[in-house]
Amino acid sequence: MQRYLLSRLIQSVVLMIGVLVLVFFIVRLTGDPARLMMPRDASPENIQAFREAMGFDAPLHVQFFNYMRGALTGDFGRSLHYRAPAMSLVVERIPATLELALAALFFALVVSIPLGIIGGTRPGSIWDTLCRGIGLIGQTVPNFWLALMLIVFFSVELRWFPTFGRDGLRSLVLPAIALGFFPLGKFTRLVRASVLEIRNEDYIRTAYSKGLLEQHILTRHIFRNVAITLVSIVGVQFGYMLGGSIYIESIFAWPGIGRMVNEAVQARDFPLVQAIAVFTAGFVVLLNLLTDIAYAVIDPRIRYEN
Amino acid sequence: MNSNVNSNKNDKPILEVRDLHVRFDTVDGVIYAVNGVSFDLYPGETLGVVGESGSGKSVTMMSLLRLIPEPPGRIVSGTARFRSREDDLDLLQLNMRQRAKIRGNRIGFIFQDPMSSLNPLITIGEQIKESLERHTKWRGPEARQRVVELLEHVGIPDPDARYGNYPHQFSGGMRQRVMIAIAIACDPDIIIADEPTTALDVTVQAQIVDLTRRLSEELGIAVIWISHDLGVVAGIAERVMVMYGGTVVETGVVDDLYAHPRHPYTVGLLGALPKLHENVPELVNISGTPPSLFAAPSRCPFEPRCPWAFKTCRERRPALESVQRDGHFSACWYDMEKDKPREVRR
Amino acid sequence: MRIDAIDQRGVYSPLRRFMKLILRDKAGLFGVILFLLIVLIAIFAPQISPHDPLQQNLRLSRQPPAWQAGGTWEYPLGTDNLGRDMLSRIIYGTRVSLTVGFLGVLIASTLGLVLGMLAGYMGGRTDSFIMWITNLFLAVPYLLLVVVVASILGRSLLNVILIFGFTNAPLFVRITRGEVLRIRKSGYVESAISLGASQGRILFDHILPNLIGPLLTVATFEMSGMIFYEAGLGFLGLSVPPNIPSWGNMLSAGRQYIQFSPWIAAYPGLAIVFTSLSMNLLGDWLRDVLDPKIRRSA
Numbered sequence A: 001m002q003r004y005l006l007s008r009l010i011q012s013v014v015l016m017i018g019v020l021v022l023v024f025f026i027v028r029l030t031g032d033p034a035r036l037m038m039p040r041d042a043s044p045e046n047i048q049a050f051r052e053a054m055g056f057d058a059p060l061h062v063q064f065f066n067y068m069r070g071a072l073t074g075d076f077g078r079s080l081h082y083r084a085p086a087m088s089l090v091v092e093r094i095p096a097t098l099e100l101a102l103a104a105l106f107f108a109l110v111v112s113i114p115l116g117i118i119g120g121t122r123p124g125s126i127w128d129t130l131c132r133g134i135g136l137i138g139q140t141v142p143n144f145w146l147a148l149m150l151i152v153f154f155s156v157e158l159r160w161f162p163t164f165g166r167d168g169l170r171s172l173v174l175p176a177i178a179l180g181f182f183p184l185g186k187f188t189r190l191v192r193a194s195v196l197e198i199r200n201e202d203y204i205r206t207a208y209s210k211g212l213l214e215q216h217i218l219t220r221h222i223f224r225n226v227a228i229t230l231v232s233i234v235g236v237q238f239g240y241m242l243g244g245s246i247y248i249e250s251i252f253a254w255p256g257i258g259r260m261v262n263e264a265v266q267a268r269d270f271p272l273v274q275a276i277a278v279f280t281a282g283f284v285v286l287l288n289l290l291t292d293i294a295y296a297v298i299d300p301r302i303r304y305e306n
Numbered sequence B: 001m002n003s004n005v006n007s008n009k010n011d012k013p014i015l016e017v018r019d020l021h022v023r024f025d026t027v028d029g030v031i032y033a034v035n036g037v038s039f040d041l042y043p044g045e046t047l048g049v050v051g052e053s054g055s056g057k058s059v060t061m062m063s064l065l066r067l068i069p070e071p072p073g074r075i076v077s078g079t080a081r082f083r084s085r086e087d088d089l090d091l092l093q094l095n096m097r098q099r100a101k102i103r104g105n106r107i108g109f110i111f112q113d114p115m116s117s118l119n120p121l122i123t124i125g126e127q128i129k130e131s132l133e134r135h136t137k138w139r140g141p142e143a144r145q146r147v148v149e150l151l152e153h154v155g156i157p158d159p160d161a162r163y164g165n166y167p168h169q170f171s172g173g174m175r176q177r178v179m180i181a182i183a184i185a186c187d188p189d190i191i192i193a194d195e196p197t198t199a200l201d202v203t204v205q206a207q208i209v210d211l212t213r214r215l216s217e218e219l220g221i222a223v224i225w226i227s228h229d230l231g232v233v234a235g236i237a238e239r240v241m242v243m244y245g246g247t248v249v250e251t252g253v254v255d256d257l258y259a260h261p262r263h264p265y266t267v268g269l270l271g272a273l274p275k276l277h278e279n280v281p282e283l284v285n286i287s288g289t290p291p292s293l294f295a296a297p298s299r300c301p302f303e304p305r306c307p308w309a310f311k312t313c314r315e316r317r318p319a320l321e322s323v324q325r326d327g328h329f330s331a332c333w334y335d336m337e338k339d340k341p342r343e344v345r346r
Numbered sequence C: 001m002r003i004d005a006i007d008q009r010g011v012y013s014p015l016r017r018f019m020k021l022i023l024r025d026k027a028g029l030f031g032v033i034l035f036l037l038i039v040l041i042a043i044f045a046p047q048i049s050p051h052d053p054l055q056q057n058l059r060l061s062r063q064p065p066a067w068q069a070g071g072t073w074e075y076p077l078g079t080d081n082l083g084r085d086m087l088s089r090i091i092y093g094t095r096v097s098l099t100v101g102f103l104g105v106l107i108a109s110t111l112g113l114v115l116g117m118l119a120g121y122m123g124g125r126t127d128s129f130i131m132w133i134t135n136l137f138l139a140v141p142y143l144l145l146v147v148v149v150a151s152i153l154g155r156s157l158l159n160v161i162l163i164f165g166f167t168n169a170p171l172f173v174r175i176t177r178g179e180v181l182r183i184r185k186s187g188y189v190e191s192a193i194s195l196g197a198s199q200g201r202i203l204f205d206h207i208l209p210n211l212i213g214p215l216l217t218v219a220t221f222e223m224s225g226m227i228f229y230e231a232g233l234g235f236l237g238l239s240v241p242p243n244i245p246s247w248g249n250m251l252s253a254g255r256q257y258i259q260f261s262p263w264i265a266a267y268p269g270l271a272i273v274f275t276s277l278s279m280n281l282l283g284d285w286l287r288d289v290l291d292p293k294i295r296r297s298a
């Protein structure tokens, strides 16, 4: 197992370096980052002054070297808009985003796991139809639209939940549902498909041939195997939710990283965008690493690998 | 088929299957997988089942305790009388709970691929124990002790340490031993072994055959041994049943059937065989394609490939009939012995 | 012994088999029809739109849909904040969405096919490098990547298409490479080579035919995804310029009036839902029909 984890760790580090390189080049995609970051009506003198202040006039490899050196010490420059170190601004927003994403994940899992299991164990039944329907709707309803519609019905019409802001549990409900809806559909489909598939495995036939009861087979032989498939995708979906939170946090004025992305992009605050990009990608890489570790814990085939 | 087949066993059969029909509904059409199969199994004997791929061997045996996928599978009709010391019932009439009480308890199973037949996420000890805990009074440490004994019994070295191992830590042969341990765990009356050695190396095959034979003799278990390998069957079975196109075409005592095959298909199978027991090769290839199973057989299923085929064969389906020797039956309109068509009773 | 042709009695005819496949999956049939309908709407947008989608009429701004108080059948789905006809704008929006989806997938799949083949065929360093880049793109949070790149490149239809084309290539690379490797391993390429087939022949006879099924299925899902994300970018004001009627732009405008004129955001969103629905059903259906393993069981 050590070797497995070590190789995953090395992979993660290599990937992270790749992310840093990617972000470096994306910001320079237009060839002139200084113009990109300055307001459109900025004077040429101002732009030139900014270019020198940011070091964009240096040769590319020098810029790259400085950038990487900064990155290794967590220094991604200062936000143009907030006039503060970019990375610390991002770090401040972590709790809000994490809270929302975890709530959304919880909502998605709590609904999708039972639904997918019922659908997968009774294909063709009414429950299965419901299961497939929800799986499909989850994939076809855009979360930004869903968020608006939730606001129309539950905030404007019924006044059950606040329209925006982060103020206690009630303010968390609508954003979490909106953000969790897509993963909910995804998980439902996945759990259903994986139950169906596992039910066809030879070892399930063996379990039946031993005279074990349906219930026992489900809990002892199917759940654990479904869990492995689920683990493989929860991390990935959590990463996607960070993306989705750009909409949801903007719509609900949720003070997290997603909303900050939108603000930074609109304000052309690219040092901040850069810091967010590196942070989020790093977070996703970390998630993947955690997923691999979780795998190793659940799956003895990896746990006992030499 | 009314028979007192086995001369050396005068008991009643432990299993009497009559006129079993099984179909599969697929988008390509209805597959008539099993078409009126009947056979008997006597206490403690080993019955070999041979036939080419798709002839319905597995479906026949798995249908008895409804281990085929339904749908697409469908058991259309038939009876399967199971008669042991405690029970006398029709397996095909049982409800789910009753069936689950027979499975793994009175009738154990061994499958072809030991690699995929064990749950990769559960220790092999637990996989044997859960069967014990389901059907017997053993619990906890006692059950564990019993599992260790079983492991030892099927020849797994250092069973106490191996209890907590996962399937991937075992070789193919060892896993098949674990499957055997599961099958015998509750001291069953019958074991159905569906090509248990096909996926194994030749040397390991022999060990598994020996182990099964030894255990069935020791414990008095009747065995249904499905195989492609006529040699293996000759080594382990007392009687053989030859299947073709979802029907039984010939059945009899091994020595007799191998020496005097009566059905043209069996003749073809044994084709080049010089003498019984001498390193019998796998099924020889018979020219022609296997029968289509998309229609109920109305004629002899072997007719398109049969060198002896004549008019009656195309019109009516032959039933199993006794051929001279005791317990030797063949479903063929042609009388091999007299080398002429059989009298057809109207 | 003589050899007979395979007995065909009782096998369903191809037509019956096809009908069984279609009827078994009514949802798939619905998806196919809905998809064709949407394509027709996009093609004939000028003919079926009741109004000019760009025609502003401030006196008629934010008129509700016909069945609500204050609505008229002149503007069945109401008007937006600038008094433009919602229905016509939604009809025209189909064009933007389908264009982005179609061209985006075309670029992504072509790129993926070429790179995937390269990786699968060349192996070694080339393979490692291509796969490293591919995995890198898959590791970065997708939406963030798209948002950042779109904000850097600026609003234009071409930019949006290029962004989706490039960022979606990795999935196609993976599938193509996997298939090439699988076929190479299966040995029939070796035997084809030993029989004197050229690399080109092998490509066209063995590899491409096997790729069509999976690629087509993925393309359908990806197209649905792109339509989704295009609307999302529009919602953030990062997609096509504001003067082009697109669902995302409409949603973005509608968001400001969500309290009192919710229809401005509601109907473009429904259009996205239906389009996405049709493609997902189509994709599921294709996967079933093209996958021989699934096809067999009833």
Ligand SMILES: Nc1ncnc2c1ncn2[C@@H]1O[C@H](COP(=O)(O)OP(=O)(O)OP(=O)(O)O)[C@@H](O)[C@H]1O
Pocket (backbone or CB within 6 Å): B024, B026, B031, B033, B051, B052, B053, B054, B055, B056, B057, B058, B059, B060, B069, B072, B073, B293, C297
């Ligand atoms: N799940 C299924 N769906 C559709 N058809 C099936 C299914 N299982 C079995 N069949 C059909 O039933 C027929 C008999 O299959 P069976 O598995 O009993 O053959 P077999 O004699 O055991 O062959 P083998 O030696 O290959 O194991 C085959 O023609 C097969 O097509």
Ligand code: SF4
Pocket (backbone or CB within 6 Å): B263, B264, B265, B300, B301, B302, B303, B304, B306, B307, B308, B309, B310, B313, B318, B331, B332, B333, B334
């Ligand atoms: S019944 Fe006729 S066709 Fe069938 S095996 Fe006998 S001789 Fe051949």
Ligand SMILES: [Mg+2]
Pocket (backbone or CB within 6 Å): B057, B058, B059, B194
């Ligand atoms: Mg079989």
